[in-house]
Amino acid sequence: MSVYLLGLSTILDRSYRLAMDLELRHLRMVCTIAETGSLTKAAASLGLAQAALATQLGRIERGLGGPLFERDRNGARPTPLGELILARARVLLPAVDDLHAEATRLTDAGQAALSFRIGATNGPIMGGLVHRLTTAYPEATVTTQTNWSEEDLADMVFARKLDYALVGACGDATPTPYGVTWRPVSVDAVWILMAEQHPLAGRAEVALGDLSGARWANAPGDGCFIDCFAEACAKAGFTPRQILESDPIGCLDLVLSGAAVLLCQGISRPPPGTVLVPLAGTPLRWRHLLGWHPESPAAIRAPRC
Known part of the structure; x- marks a missing residue:
C-alpha cells in the first residue's frame, strides 16, 4: 500500500494540487454529479436538498477558480477542468478507501477492550x-x-x-x-x-x-x-x-x-x-x-x- 500511494503522489500534478484544499467528501460529490448526470439526481443519491448541493458545488468551483460542469435543461456535463478533477478523484478515492480498510483491520486486530x-x-x-x-x-x-x-x-x-x-x-x-x-x-x-x-x-x-x-x-x-x-x-x-x-x-x-x-x-x-x-x-x-x-x-x- 505504501509503495502504491507513493506512486500515486507522483500522479497528482500541479493542476491537481489546486484541489488539495478540497476534502474527500467534496470529491465524492463531484463524482456523483458526473455519474448521475444532473444535480437533481446527484442530490437524491447523496440524500441532500438540491439547493444545498448546488451551494456546495459553487464553493468548490470558486475554490478551484472555474466551473466544473456545464449545466442546462439536459443535465450536467464536465468542463475540461471538471474532467481533470474527476480523473484525479477516481484514482485518489479508491486508494484512500483501501488505506482506511487496511488501517481499520490493523486497529481492530490490536483492540482487546x-x-x-x-x-x-x-x-x-x-x-x-x-x-x-x-x-x-x-x-x-x-x-x-x-x-x-x-x-x-x-x-x-x-x-x-x-x-x-x-x-x-x-x-x-x-x-x-x-x-x-x-x-x-x-x-x-x-x-x-x-x-x-x-x-x-x-x-x-x-x-x-x-x-x-x-x-x-x-x-x-x-x-x-x-x-x-x-x-x-x-x-x-x-x-x-x-x-x-x-x-x-x-x-x-x-x-x-x-x-x-x-x-x-x-x-x-x-x-x-x-x-x-x-x-x-x-x-x-x-x-x-x-x-x-x-x-x-x-x-x-x-x-x-
Whole structure:
C-alpha cells in the first residue's frame, strides 16, 4: 500500500494540487454529479436538498477558480477542468478507501477492550447516549468529541475513526450518506431562547413573524438549517434581519445581552437570565440522528443505543 500511494503522489500534478484544499467528501460529490448526470439526481443519491448541493458545488468551483460542469435543461456535463478533477478523484478515492480498510483491520486486530468513540455536533442528547452505552456495556470505555460539521463526522464514521456520529437535521432532511447508516433518534420542535427582559419573553408562544425585527444567533454547521430557517421566515412574510454566528457560549452571551435571540431545541432548563418560548405552529423541527458504518461492530450494537 505504501509503495502504491507513493506512486500515486507522483500522479497528482500541479493542476491537481489546486484541489488539495478540497476534502474527500467534496470529491465524492463531484463524482456523483458526473455519474448521475444532473444535480437533481446527484442530490437524491447523496440524500441532500438540491439547493444545498448546488451551494456546495459553487464553493468548490470558486475554490478551484472555474466551473466544473456545464449545466442546462439536459443535465450536467464536465468542463475540461471538471474532467481533470474527476480523473484525479477516481484514482485518489479508491486508494484512500483501501488505506482506511487496511488501517481499520490493523486497529481492530490490536483492540482487546470494548470501546465506543462518539462524535457529535452541538445538541442536547449526548448525555443520554453515553448513559445508555455505559449502562448496556459497563465494561466499555466511551470517548466523545465535538465537530461542527456533520459531513466531517460522516467521513470519520466511514473511515472507522468514530463508531457513532450524533448529528441534527432540520425538517425531513437526512445527512449525506457517504456509506453511513442513519437512524432517527428523536424529533424536537425548534423554540426561541431570549433574554428575560425581552418584550416577548412573557408570552406562552410567539409567532415567527413577531420576530421579524430581531437579530439571530446561530452556532456554525454545514447542514441546511439556515436555508430552512430563511424559508420559514419567507413564509412568515419577512427576511431575517441579521444572523450572528458564534459558538454556544457566544450565542448565549448574545442572548443575555439582548443583542439577539437564539433558535434551539426545547431544553427543559434554560440558562439563568433566559426564557424558552415555543414558536406558534411549529414552523421548524430538528431531528436527531445516529449514524454508524453498516459493516462495523457498531452496527451490531446500534439497537441498544
